[in-house]
Amino acid sequence: MLARSLVAALAGVVLSLAYEPVAVAYVMPFALAAYAVCTREVRSRAGFLVGLAFGVGFYFPHIHWMSPSIGLPAWLALASVEALFYGVLGALSPVIQRLRSWPAWLAAAWVAMETIRSTWPFSGMPWGRLGFGVVDTPLAPALAYVGVNGVSMLVALLGFLLARLLLSARGDERLFALAAVVLVAAVSVIPAVRPWTLDTTGTATVAAVQGNVPGRGDDVLYDVEQLTQNHVDATVALADRVAAGESPGPDFVVWPENSTARDPFEDAGINAGITRATQAIGVPVLVGAIVDADAGHILNQGIVWDPETGAGDRYAKRHPVAYGEYIPLRSVLPDSLVNSGQLARIPRDMLSGSRSTPLTIACVEVADSICFDVAYDDGIKTQVDHGAELLAVQTSNASFIFTDQIEQQFAITRARAIETGRYVVVAATNGVSGVIAPDGSVVERTQRRTQDVVVQTVDLKSGRTPGLAVGEVLRAGTPVVTVLGVLCGIIVGRRKPTTAVQPPPRIEDPDA
The missing domain is CATH 3.60.110.10 (Carbon-nitrogen hydrolase)
Structure with a gap:
């Protein structure tokens, strides 16, 4: 468990390198593959902790700019809230991975997680979506075809197929997983050959x-x-x-x-x-x-x-920024908090x-x-x-x-x-x-x-562009798909055959 959490945290740090100032987007599928492997075949409670470690490893470095600019408490609070979403997905991941086509189900769940945390709580925080990290890669033209949400799904699917390849035990399974990785990668870069223009x-x-x-x-x-x-x-x-x-x-x-x-x-x-x-x-x-x-x-x-x-x-x-341009729950917070530090610079709340x-x-x-x-x-x-x-x-x-x-x-x-x-x-x-x-x-x-x-x-x-429509469909549809995937995973888990323990065969005593 400790080893899984440490590897997951390291994978989260690697994912943060896909964005500025480093901006090496090619690490994204490998970081996601590690996320899938680390959250596989564990109890959901353990999956939550492993996913949370990944979220901490990713989001704390990703928005570290908040610490010197807005303040240490704001950075710690926001990064902690966002890391929780990766923990929740980590709790669902072991259940979803019971399905035969789990890389696709888990990719949909990843997009659902991104879209939910981008709007909730309060106004949400959309920083760190996979689709924002591909602008200098051959995958960038796909944004016009499938939108930010669609590109997030493609990157997540690539990562989870890599995990499937790594976990495959038989030769035919490895061959199938490798073919799937090649196919998804090829489809993802087709828009680079024919970019969408208006x-x-x-x-x-x-x-x-x-x-x-x-x-x-x-x-x-x-x-x-x-x-x-x-x-x-x-x-x-x-x-x-x-x-x-x-x-x-x-x-x-x-x-x-x-x-x-x-x-x-x-x-x-x-x-x-x-x-x-x-x-x-x-x-x-x-x-x-x-x-x-x-x-x-x-x-x-x-x-x-x-x-x-x-x-x-x-x-x-x-979308005014919570605790930057307005103070949520201002009426229930103590005056000593509202009137001190960075919050004292927000005497009036900004309307949306x-x-x-x-x-x-x-x-x-x-x-x-x-x-x-x-x-x-x-x-x-x-x-x-x-x-x-x-x-x-x-x-x-x-x-x-x-x-x-x-x-x-x-x-x-x-x-x-x-x-x-x-x-x-x-x-x-x-x-x-x-x-x-x-x-x-x-x-x-x-x-x-x-x-x-x-x-x-x-x-x-x-x-x-079709990307606007596709992105909207994925935003609305992936949470539903995720719920269905979890339900199917629960059913599969309950129907999993168990091997009954048979008593040893009785040996007759010839002298009896």
């Missing part, structure tokens, strides 16, 4: 402004006025370059999340700065703003600010947005995402379903600017570009901003802790 409906020239954060660069509240002024200055400077013929004129401009960290409708100075910037550039600016909702709540919004008519259409962040349609900016339908929103499936998909031609990500990673979170989120954004088949424009307060093509390649990107502006002409796309 129709181009036009082009747009877009500018992403990275104004930079005052001070050390890791606190957007350090100097709120100067933060906004930096983005105003960068936009006005762009307007001067456009007027001088040194830069193409954008159709619209994207500012990052928290480019105004104070309500621009209440702060006259910030409002005047935005107006100055939009009138200088002469096109709409998608402003990232913290807006007052009521006495106890705020909204994190992307606001289309027109140079003539002012503030217009808005998108509100769908529910917009399902894209923003119309300069006659372009733009699907907006604010920071962590890009890692969730729902917001992008519903906006693409309603005709989005381009994706925009407004992000403020200043709190994580000295950590690997920056590169992890940028990789997730690249995966979304491939999955949706659309260009993505990323605007960050102080890094990393850029433009990503539909094949996941980086057209242009900025450096951290700099003031910079990216201007690129991008294609506008229509239609939907």
Whole structure:
């Protein structure tokens, strides 16, 4: 038991190497194979502990960036909660592995685990999904065909088939398992031969402004006025370059999340700065703003600010970060906890947005995402379903600017570009901003802790990739499949034949 747990923990650490900063995605199937082997033929209670060891080995290193940025308690708490999901799957794994086709059943259970932990508890935590780790591999084009969830299933299936190969005792079983590994690997890379492409409906020239954060660069509240002024200055400077013929004129401009960290409708100075910037550039600016909702709540919004008519259409962040942007169960927590440490920086809770349609900016339908929103499936998909031609990500990673979170989120954004088949424009307060093509390649990107502006002409796309639909089916269907697999495993376990102990044959005494 101890040996299994140690091997599982080591396999979890190996899986963490598939993501930034190391980003060696090819270790994923081997780490998952070890997970399957270590959780095989044990009691469910032991499987839970082994799976938990794997989760600790994986998730603690994977989101270690939380410790220096948000704080040690937050890192320990979130990583511990996420590790529990791998423990629960570990408890189910021995039951599922009683089935003849267990690699497929267990792969479905893995995707179910990923999708559930990405939405629960509270808003969930989608970091660490297998589909986010393949952007620089031949498997990346499959994101457009089967989505992030589908690629997670392919990677998991490869890993569990490797385990089946390792565990096979007879020659015919090994041959079958090897053939299955080769077949799944071949099918997985077919999209690289024929990538999915969408129709181009036009082009747009877009500018992403990275104004930079005052001070050390890791606190957007350090100097709120100067933060906004930096983005105003960068936009006005762009307007001067456009007027001088040194830069193409954008159709619209994207500012990052928290480019105004104070309500621009209440702060006259910030409002005047935005107006100055939009009138200088002469096109709409998608402003990232913290807006007052009521006495106890705020909204994190992307606001289309027109140079003539002012503030217009808005998108509100769908997935505020628990204990980062709102405090769950605030009313039952002791005041001493709520009013101390990092939580004291959240005097008001952020409300969730529910917009399902894209923003119309300069006659372009733009699907907006604010920071962590890009890692969730729902917001992008519903906006693409309603005709989005381009994706925009407004992000403020200043709190994580000295950590690997920056590169992890940028990789997730690249995966979304491939999955949706659309260009993505990323605007960050102080890094990393850029433009990503539909094949996941980086057209242009900025450096951290700099003031910079990216201007690129991008294609506008229509239609939907099959990956969005497949991903949605897997999100809804894999939990049901998992329950069926567990029930079948229980039935198989109860029907397993047992060999009765026969009494030794009676030997007659010839002398009797």
